[in-house]
Amino acid sequence: MLANVQAELNRFAKYVVSQSKSNLTRGKKNSSKELYNSIDYDIKVSKNSFELSFLMEDYGVFQDKGVKGKTSNEKAPNSPFRFGSGKGEKGGLTKGINKWVKRKRFQFRDKETGRFLSYNSTAFLITRSIYNKGIKPSLFFTKPFKKAFNNLDNDLIEAYKLDVEQLIKTTVNNK
Numbered sequence: 001m002l003a004n005v006q007a008e009l010n011r012f013a014k015y016v017v018s019q020s021k022s023n024l025t026r027g028k029k030n031s032s033k034e035l036y037n038s039i040d041y042d043i044k045v046s047k048n049s050f051e052l053s054f055l056m057e058d059y060g061v062f063q064d065k066g067v068k069g070k071t072s073n074e075k076a077p078n079s080p081f082r083f084g085s086g087k088g089e090k091g092g093l094t095k096g097i098n099k100w101v102k103r104k105r106f107q108f109r110d111k112e113t114g115r116f117l118s119y120n121s122t123a124f125l126i127t128r129s130i131y132n133k134g135i136k137p138s139l140f141f142t143k144p145f146k147k148a149f150n151n152l153d154n155d156l157i158e159a160y161k162l163d164v165e166q167l168i169k170t171t172v173n174n175k
Contacts, residue, residue: 004159004166006045009052012148012155013041016054019144027138031100035060039141056141059096066137075134083131093131098123 020039024030035057044051066076070084083093101107101123107116108125117125 002050002160002163004162005156006043006050008152008155008159009043009050012152013043013052013054015148016141016144017041019147020141023138023140023143027140029063029138029140032103035063054141054145060141062135063138064141065139067135069130069132069134071132072134075136079134079137083134094123094127097127097130101126 017039021036024036024039030036038055038057038060040055042053042055044053062081065081066079068076068079068082070082098120101119106122107119108122109116
């Protein structure tokens with residue numbers, strides 16, 4: 001029934017998804033493409049309402065909002081998340097960094113011998129640093145969402161107005 005409202009919500013969601021994906025790529029946060037490929041939306045239409053949901057990998061929220069470090073809040077002072085709070089999965093950061101280090105074939109060198117450290121040693125050093133210092137917010141999702149949301153009220157009102165006009169025309173023509 002409210003085809004224009006549904007089309008407007010679709011337009012809003014598509015914009016947020018495409019801009020979020022672009023921001024990930026521009027911000028060089030698109031290493032494995034898992035997060036990029038997982039960003040999507042779902043609109044559920046029922047008799048009296050619409051429900052719009054945005055979907056992404058769980059860790060996308062941490063990339064977007066940042067995470068406070070165990071010993072420092074400097075990188076993400078306003079983040080609702082913190083390493084060492086006991087709420088997250090044990091070893092989740094380590095697994096992710098290990099996969100990233102191996103995928104990128106990234107290894108530090110030993111200062112004394114000049115030899116490359118193992119992937120596990122490199123991943124351990126990076127993980128420890130991230131755990132203590134935190135993750136800076138990228139706002140890859142928040143920025144496009146807020147930008148589009150600021151205009152959504154007027155766009156939805158206009159779409160609703162068009163739907164009501166069509167309903168009135170249909171009702172008058174059928175009598």
